[in-house]
Amino acid sequence: MTRAFPVDPHSYARPNEVVVQHLSLDLTADFEEHRLAGSATFDLEHRSAGATELVLDTWHLDIRNVAGADGAALPWELGEHDPVLGRPLTIQVGAADRVVVSYATDPEEARAVQWLEPQQTASGKQFLFTQSQPILARTWIPCQDSPAVRATYDATVRVPSDLMAVMSAENPVERSADGVYRFAMPQPVPAYLIALGVGDLEFREIGSRSGVYAEPSVVEDAAWEFADTERMIEAAERLYGPYRWGRYDMLVLPPSFPYGGMENPRLTFVTPTVLAGDRSLVTLIAHELAHSWSGNLVTNATWNDVWLNEGFTVYFETRIDEEMYGAAYTSMILRLGLQELERAVEQEKPRDTWLELDLTDPDDGPSKIPYEKGSLFLRLIEETVGRERFDAFLRTYFDTFAFESMDTPTFLGYLDRELLRHASVTPEQLQVEAWVHGPGVPENAPHFESDAFDRVDEQVTRLLTGTPAADLRTDDWVSQQWVAFVRALPVDAPATLLAEVDGQFGFSGSGNIEVATAWLELAVESGYAFAAPVVDQALSDFLTRHGRALYIRKVYEKLAATDRGLARAREIYAQARPGYHSVSQVTIDKIVGRP
Incomplete structure (x- = not known):
């Protein structure tokens, strides 16, 4: 039937x-x-x-x-x-x-479509x-x-x-x-997965079933940055079954693209902000690739069920990361994700921290709750029933419901019937109701250890007890450790200390969007951004250079928290807004109070 x-x-x-x-x-x-x-x-x-x-x-x-x-x-x-x-x-x-x-x-009203003038593109030609x-x-x-x-x-x-x-x-x-x-x-x-891109594009093959489209001045860098894509596809297939979409290509868009990536089947749309030059941000590709199973293959039935899309994808992404880069690397990703979740829970209304949402306007965009809380819930299930059993369950789930939609009640019934009962685990033991229809993060949430972050904490302690920034042991750090370092600096740190670390490590000029965002959030919240012209200029450059909604939203929210910051936000936004996609405009309009 x-x-x-x-x-x-x-x-x-x-x-x-x-x-x-x-x-x-x-x-x-x-x-x-x-x-x-x-x-x-x-x-x-x-x-x-x-x-x-x-x-x-x-x-x-x-x-x-x-x-x-x-x-x-x-x-x-x-x-x-x-x-x-x-x-x-x-x-x-x-x-x-x-x-x-x-x-x-x-x-004016085709809000999905952005028409870019030649000066807004790398090639100097029009783009949509x-x-x-x-x-x-x-x-x-x-x-x-x-x-x-x-x-x-x-x-x-x-x-x-x-x-x-x-x-x-x-x-x-x-x-x-x-x-x-x-x-x-x-x-x-x-x-929502029908997508069109038009521009001065070239194609480069990077694997037997993968390649990248981009403007001519960008395409070689993009091909180098995404060189591991074929290995990621193979890792994903080992976990949860065959890739069913033929090819997996990517289109690098101009900077106004409002997301990190969009999982359009056969052609992921990608922000140029991941082209860091050191492959440090390519976990984003793992995320968009994972959508080929969770989201594209088995799709959330409504946008209130988006955790079945994004929560599964974050979990799957970290499993690909572990296959590619090892458990120590993945533990950093998991710790940062938990930090994001804790911050989101503090900022959102209790009802908005449930997994099953009640959205008035889906275009307002979900917070990190369905992403990180959903993924954490799946990690809990994995820890409870064992990885081997959970992997077998997920692979069967993707096979059973391929090219169909899934709502929250149907999934919970399937989870209980096909997994929990066979593992002699009850929904009550897992606290399923608290996770799906309750606020915040339940008490049985998994925790993640990270030796790499322990080393970060050691260096932060040394810095705060008088060790010069130049003498900190940071030579082998990766971008996730730098994000953790910046987040660990106290908001009330003296301006002299913030100037010292910025001068030593170049945070204001960072080309890594994760590091730059963490630094600008700290600089704004501490007030340092208003005292240091170089940081204020970095702030303006950051907010006008690209329109990636998640990151500019974080910075605008910090600015809007004070009268002084809000005034500066409105100054910058007046210049930046014409270059943003409508997705970002809608979000930032509300933050800065634009009518």
């Missing part, structure tokens, strides 16, 4: 009545008008007897025509605009199994990219914009002939002479 779709509070779609099975896009990218225009053709399945209406999600789309496969017009209506959900497009399809919607995006997660696909495609609804798709995209188009699909590796590109995605995916 076909499983029913869950009720999604963030979508108008009614997939239990009529559901999209395949999407064909035919779009032209107009860089002058900042508009995508063309058609979306939907192949339909009628799942309910007598169902005659197809309901699609839209957001400020210009719907120009709706017709059946024979070209005959079909009756349609746009509902009232909701500030979170947009407008439902209701089409009277009757018994038709194919519908064509002709439309265009709004230049989409970022549809969580509910922004409806801003550039009329669709059933719920993570539970999956469809295959193909696309024809027309772009200027000096640019190259790529999608989360089977991609070309060379530029088309006429600017016309055709794509196919044979595996069914939810709408």
Whole structure:
């Protein structure tokens, strides 16, 4: 029996009545008008007897025509605009199994799409990219914009002939002479995983099934930075089964991309901030790769279930890290993750620290709670039942629910039935209810030891008891230890001490976004940023150089905590905002109080 779709509070779609099975896009990218225009053709399945209406999600789309496969017009209506959900497009399809919607995006309201001017790119040419997660696909495609609804798709995209188009699909590796590109995605995916990038791109192969697209001045550095990708794929397959998406390629985007990475199938979108030059930040690739199983293969049914996506992926990412770089390295990642979780719990309302969320607007973005608390919960299960048993359970889980969606109640029932009972463990012993439907971090959370961080603590103690920064033993430290070092410095440390460590270790000029963020948070909270022109300049450079939402959000939040800092935040933001993607704009607008 076909499983029913869950009720999604963030979508108008009614997939239990009529559901999209395949999407064909035919779009032209107009860089002058900042508009995508063309058609979306939907192949339909009628799942309910007598169902005659197809309901699609839209957001400020210009719907120009709706017709059946024979070209005959079909009756349609746009509902009232909701500030979170947009407008439902209701089409009277009757018994038709194919519908064509002709439309265009709004230049100002297509929030998934960012159009970049030549001065905003490395190559000096125009660029566009989409970022549809969580509910922004409806801003550039009329669709059933719920993570539970999956469809295959193909696309024809027309772009200027000096640019190259790529999608989360089977991609070309060379530029088309006429600017016309055709794509196919044979595996069914939810709408948020449909992605488009257009720019001055080149391709470099880095493995038998992996490669990187980037602007010409960036592509060689990116290929070097991501050289371990094929080994990561092999490590992931050893853990949880075959990679089922054909190729795993990456697209390095301009600095305004709001995330570290976006796990678009076959083509992960990546921030240039991971190109540190020393491969110190490539665990991000492990995270996005892990999404090929958790998130892309088995997808959260609604955005309130996002921990089933991100929590699983953080856990899987650290298992890949352990396979690649060893347990000592992974213990540092786990300790830093626990720090992030503890900070998030302090900052969030108690209800927002549950694993099963109750989101009003998914585009506000979840905190680190579903990521780190979800991963920690899985670590607890692993410790309780044993790694071998837990790995076998996860591999079966991914096989059983491949290309399907999963909600929290269904997963908890499956966990109890297929794992806990066989291990003679009860949900009460694990405190499952406290983890999933309770605030904060339960008392039975795992803890992680790290000799590498113990050495950091020793050097911080030496520094605070009078040892000059130049005499600290830091020669073999990796970036995670530097982050831990900065976080361990007291907020009330004297300005002379902060100036000394900055002069010795160059934190203000760090090209590592993790280290730079930790340092700027400390500098702002301590007040040092307002006393040292070099740090204030670093602060401005950091916030205007890129738009990676998680990191700029941290710094803006520290600034907004005081009147002086808020004034400085607004000064910087006035300059930086035009270069941010709408995902980052929405987040920072609220922090700095922009109407």
